[in-house]
Amino acid sequence: MGQQRQLSAETRAVIEELVPEAAKARRVFIFTGAGVSAESGIPTFRDAQTGLWAKYDPVMLASIDGFRKDPANVWKWYDERRQTMSQCMPNAGHTAITEWQRMLAPVQGRLDLATQNIDDLHRIAGTEQLIELHGNIWEVRPLGAGFADAFRLMDCPLSEHPPRAADGSTLRPNVVWFGEMLDESVLNHAFHCAMKADLALSIGTSSLVYPAAALPFVAREHGATLVEINPERTELTAAADYVLQEPSALALPALVEGIRSILPGNPA
Numbered sequence: 468m469g470q471q472r473q474l475s476a477e478t479r480a481v482i483e484e485l486v487p488e489a490a491k492a493r494r495v496f497i498f499t500g501a502g503v504s505a506e507s508g509i510p511t512f513r514d515a516q517t518g519l520w521a522k523y524d525p526v527m528l529a530s531i532d533g534f535r536k537d538p539a540n541v542w543k544w545y546d547e548r549r550q551t552m553s554q555c556m557p558n559a560g561h562t563a564i565t566e567w568q569r570m571l572a573p574v575q576g577r578l579d580l581a582t583q584n585i586d587d588l589h590r591i592a593g594t595e596q597l598i599e600l601h602g603n604i605w606e607v608r609p610l611g612a613g614f615a616d617a618f619r620l621m622d623c624p625l626s627e628h629p630p631r632a633a634d635g636s637t638l639r640p641n642v643v644w645f646g647e648m649l650d651e652s653v654l655n656h657a658f659h660c661a662m663k664a665d666l667a668l669s670i671g672t673s674s675l676v677y678p679a680a681a682l683p684f685v686a687r688e689h690g691a692t693l694v695e696i697n698p699e700r701t702e703l704t705a706a707a708d709y710v711l712q713e714p715s716a717l718a719l720p721a722l723v724e725g726i727r728s729i730l731p732g733n734p735a
């Protein structure tokens with residue numbers, strides 16, 4: 468019960484109201500952003516003091532033009548982020564999502580997770596049916612090649628910036644930069660899951676970057692109950708049916724604990 472101690476009384480009341488509906492959901496769609504990894508020690512993008520964009524110019528570093536101009540500089544930034552991420556582990560919010568997914572299997576339910584994060588923490592936490600909308604920082608692909616040609620390159624730190632393929636060609640991070648299209652099949656699958664959901668949760672995202680940010684709105688338009696978990700209000704808050712204004716590593720375990728006490732066949 469330690470988690471409950473730090474939740475505000477208001478959040479505890481919202482969770483109490485939400486749990487019976489959440490425990491009934493059999494098609495859960497979860498959409499996450501950088502905030503869900505904040506408590507693992509990975510900086511978000513837009514948090515004023517600590518956010519990456521406070522220190523770096525995203526157009527220079529998270530764009531194909533920035534890369535073509537100075538691939539070594541962009542790779543230096545990604546190598547730094549890889550080194551930070553290699554020291555970080557999933558937090559209680561990541562593991563609560565995996566636990567919820569496992570609780571749904573015996574009742575023929577399913578939980579699909581679409582993340583904007585490239586840090587691999589949902590995968591390390593054991594979450595399946597994982598949709599990586601913006602790629603993965605541990606994957607690379609030859610410059611000019613498509614997502615299908617990506618492969619994992621785990622060297623940390625990298626031996627050279629930019630890293631090169633065996634044939635000497637330049638490798639780029641297998642991530643989606645500003646101004647680049649997402650992998651169409653990945654995005655279509657995410658929209659399909661959002662449209663089928665009876666419960667959708669948007670967790671740890673400023674809801675600013677499209678087309679990913681449209682997913683929770685589409686879920687709601689197709690009949691899902693919409694929950695937002697974020698210490699701050701966002702562009703999505705007004706559209707949410709339930710708002711848990713807390714850090715996700717605190718709110719998610721409390722929510723999943725409540726669901727576990729109701730789902731059949733789960734020890735309370």
Ligand code: BV8
Pocket residue numbers: 499500501502503505506511512513514518529583584585601642643644645646647648649670671672673674675676677678679696697698699701713714715716
């Ligand atoms: C596209 C991967 C079609 C790389 C990222 C002009 C030209 C071209 C496109 C555009 C344009 N103008 C607008 C666009 C569209 C653009 C866009 O939406 N721009 C925004 C800024 C207006 N989108 C694109 O470019 C996309 N592609 O549109 O293609 C196209 C193609 C060609 C030409 C025209 C159109 C591609 C976007 C993907 C960019 N890649 N990252 C990398 O990571 O290095 S973006 C990056 O920011 C993330 O991936 C994420 O998607 C995005 C949003 O970040 P968040 O995850 O939400 O993080 P943020 O810091 O913002 O917020 C953190 C939140 O967590 C906060 O709310 C905070 O309160 C909360 N929080 C903090 N602590 C906690 C917490 N929550 C819970 N618990 C806590 N403890």
